Amino acid sequence: xxxxxxxxxxxxxxxxxxxxxxxxxxxxxxxxxxxxxxxxxxxxxxxxxxxxxxxxxxxxxxxxxxxxxxxxxxxxxxxxxxxxxxxxxxxxxxxxxxxxxxxxxxxxxxxxxxxxxxxxxxxxxxxxxxxxxxxxxxxxxxxxxxxxxxxxxxxxxxxxxxxxxxx
Numbered sequence: 001x002x003x004x005x006x007x008x009x010x011x012x013x014x015x016x017x018x019x020x021x022x023x024x025x026x027x028x029x030x031x032x033x034x035x036x037x038x039x040x041x042x043x044x045x046x047x048x049x050x051x052x053x054x055x056x057x058x059x060x061x062x063x064x065x066x067x068x069x070x071x072x073x074x075x076x077x078x079x080x081x082x083x084x085x086x087x088x089x090x091x092x093x094x095x096x097x098x099x100x101x102x103x104x105x106x107x108x109x110x111x112x113x114x115x116x117x118x119x120x121x122x123x124x125x126x127x128x129x130x131x132x133x134x135x136x137x138x139x140x141x142x143x144x145x146x147x148x149x150x151x152x153x154x155x156x157x158x159x160x161x162x163x164x165x166x167x
Contacts, residue, residue: 028088030103057115064139070149075121075133076107082130109135118143120150123159 021125024032046144051098063071077095084090091106100106112119117137124134134153 027161029039030088030090034103035116053114056111060112060115060137069139069145071137073108073137074124075109075135078106079127079132080130112137113164116140118146122150122153123157124153125157158166 027035060071060108076091077100081089081091090102091100091104093102096107104110109119109121117140119135119137121133121135124132126132134162136146136149136153138149
């Protein structure tokens, strides 16, 4: 999926964004690389990205059209990814032996960034003393339902008092 940051959501105004030069050095290398890839995209690549967004949205809507109230899934495709000390956490180079792009595509949160569905991440437990997150995706405009589902999960399994003290 192409990596483009859109400044304005209206089609005539969509332009790739790049940081003004004095601020570019404050961006982490991976984000700068995404901006450079976006700036190098041609119109066909950009439109292809829009079609992919529509396909993802249609797939999510198809799940809800079958009568499901929520999509529940992990927040990432793997466990035990410790936070980097420089606030630039990178994902694994592969998941189950399959190479993956390390900046964002190993997460399961990014597809919902452009579908317009509310997503809430809640603690789901621990794996090897590392926290595991679960996300609850709801129908469009059903924000209260999604928040109530997240509250029910947290009330059923209150993990805030069971956090491992040592890693």
